[in-house]
Amino acid sequence: MEARDSVPSIRRQRDALSDLERAIPNITQKMLGQQLRSLAADGIVVRTAYAQVPPKVEYRLTSWGQSLCPTLDGILKWADRQPAERRKRNSRRQFATPE
Numbered sequence: 294m295e296a297r298d299s300v301p302s303i304r305r306q307r308d309a310l311s312d313l314e315r316a317i318p319n320i321t322q323k324m325l326g327q328q329l330r331s332l333a334a335d336g337i338v339v340r341t342a343y344a345q346v347p348p349k350v351e352y353r354l355t356s357w358g359q360s361l362c363p364t365l366d367g368i369l370k371w372a373d374r375q376p377a378e379r380r381k382r383n384s385r386r387q388f389a390t391p392e
Contacts, residue, residue, distance in 0.1 A: 308351060308352055308353070309349065309350065309351055310325070310326075310329075310350050310351075310352070313325060313329070313352065329352055332358070333352075336355055336357055336358075337354065337355060337357060337358040337361065338352045338353065338354055338355065338358055339352065339353050339354075339355055340352055341353075
């Protein structure tokens with residue numbers, strides 16, 4: 294899987310929290326909420342909460358957040374060029390237990 298496959302569609306539309314949870318594999322609801330609150334505090338995303346049952350919250354990129362997309366795309370393209378064997382070797386190191 295390429296790095297860009299896990300990037301949510303938030304850049305193109307408004308996304309509900311549940312959509313973002315599905316788009317980002319292996320992230321906990323708590324961690325996603327913390328990261329989104331941090332991005333909102335930094336002015337990168339806008340959070341819209343709707344007073345309804347069940348509660349509904351949507352996120353969208355601000356214009357400043359949109360301006361970060363070309364830079365992030367460049368980083369993802371760079372990461373995708375890393376040879377597969379090196380990625381495999383690095384992932385084994387990351388999860389190795391200390392001796």
